[in-house]
Amino acid sequence: MAPQAGGSSLKPDSSLEDLTIDNLTPHVIRMSTRVDDARVKYLTTKLIQHLHDFVRDVQLQTDEWEVAWQFLTKVGQTCTPERQEFVLLSDVLGISALVDAINSKQTLEATESSVLGPFFNDAAHLFENGQSITSNEVAGEPMFIRGTILDTAGKPIEKALVDIWETDGNGFYDMQDSEYSGPDCRGKFYSDHNGKFHLKAVKPVDYPIPNDGPVGTILSIFDRDCRRPAHVHYMITHPSYEKLVTALYLRESEFINKDPVFGAKLGLVVDLIWSEDAALAEAYQVPLFERDISNEKRQGFWLLDRDFVLVPKQSKEGRKTHD
Ligand SMILES: [Fe+2]
Known part of the structure; x- marks a missing residue:
């Protein structure tokens, strides 16, 4: 009898399954979850399951899949050390806002978080309280920011570190404009023994998220605006309390209802106060500017007055490893 070509190595592998639309998913999950870490196993299982379910559900076509991976390739190619197009994609799809909402340690009394x-x-x-976070050349209308850091019982929190950043009056952060030689329109302050902080700044304005890349392209396909409503960012930390990352959004912005990254929430919307408080301006050398109010020229400045409530540090919860 003539020897069989290739010997026994060509015998069919009896463990090879006939992969079909119905059994491919459990097969891929089985092949991809031979890991000890229970959380990694769980995340991988759910990810493959949901992705495959999507493909089956919409009956994804080959040309559509090509468009998708070509788009993701462009997103990757747009990333640089200064620009993260994948994070931007996560932002405009609401993933960042969802992750933020799931991870924020909030109670009803606490200030809401934002991206x-x-x-x-x-x-x-x-800075010392009362100092300005803007250099002299910064464009924008003068604004005085103040507030109190409180616990959920209304007790002031001393020595909370309040980190604040915002755009200048032209809608640029310092890192976006080469005219700035160092940090500008940003600064850190400690709350005093009454939990209070205060500083000089400028009124922030609406600004566009980067829209000259693939994420900008899908925003225009979706007929969505790329401009964020004017806001001031806050990050508040204290060893005994959960970190609060949030922002206050100006109600007057025409984009307040269509934030492209879904950071603006009802509980974080503020009305700026027009102040003509000469004693306050004098005490902190807040520059005044002129506005027409009811056909009358008035001297004053903007006041952003808002308190923040922190929740006590909580023990870390175990991460979900099964349904
Ligand atoms: Fe911002």
Whole structure:
């Protein structure tokens, strides 16, 4: 008898399954979850399951899948050390806001969180209360910011570190404009023994998220605006309390209802106060500017007055490893 070509190595592998639309998913999950870490196993299982379910559900076509991976390729190619297009994609799809909402340690009394955004910079200088976070050349209408850091019982929290950042009056963060030689429109302050902090700044304005890349393209396909409503970012930390990352959004912004990254929430919307408080302006050398109010020229400044409530540090919950 002539020897069989290739010997026994060509015998069919009896463990090879006939992969079909119905059994491919459990097969891929089985092959991809031979790991000890229960959380990694759980995340991988659910990810494959949901992705496959989507493909089956919509009956994804080959040309559509090509468009999808070509889009993701462009997103990757747009990333640089200064620009993270994948984070932007997560932002505009609401993933960042959802992760923030799931992870924020909130109670009914506590101040709501909001997305961190890409413009936080830990290199911001530490200031004394009352100082200005803007250099002299910064464009924008003068604004005085003040507030109190409280616990959920209404007791002031001393020595909370309040890190604040915002755009200038032209809608740029310092890191977006080469005119700025260092941190500007950002600064850190400690709350005093009454839990209070106060500083000079400028009124922030609406600004566009980067829209010259693939994420900007899908925003225009979706007929969505790329401009964020004017806001001031806050990150408040204290060793005994949960970190609060949030922002206050100006009600007057025409984009307040269509924030492209879904950070603006009802509980974080504020009305700026027009102040003509000469004693306050004098005490902190707040520059005044002129506005027409009811056909009368008035001298004053903007006042952003808002308290924040922190929740006590909580023990870490175990991460979900099964349904
Ligand atoms: Fe921002």
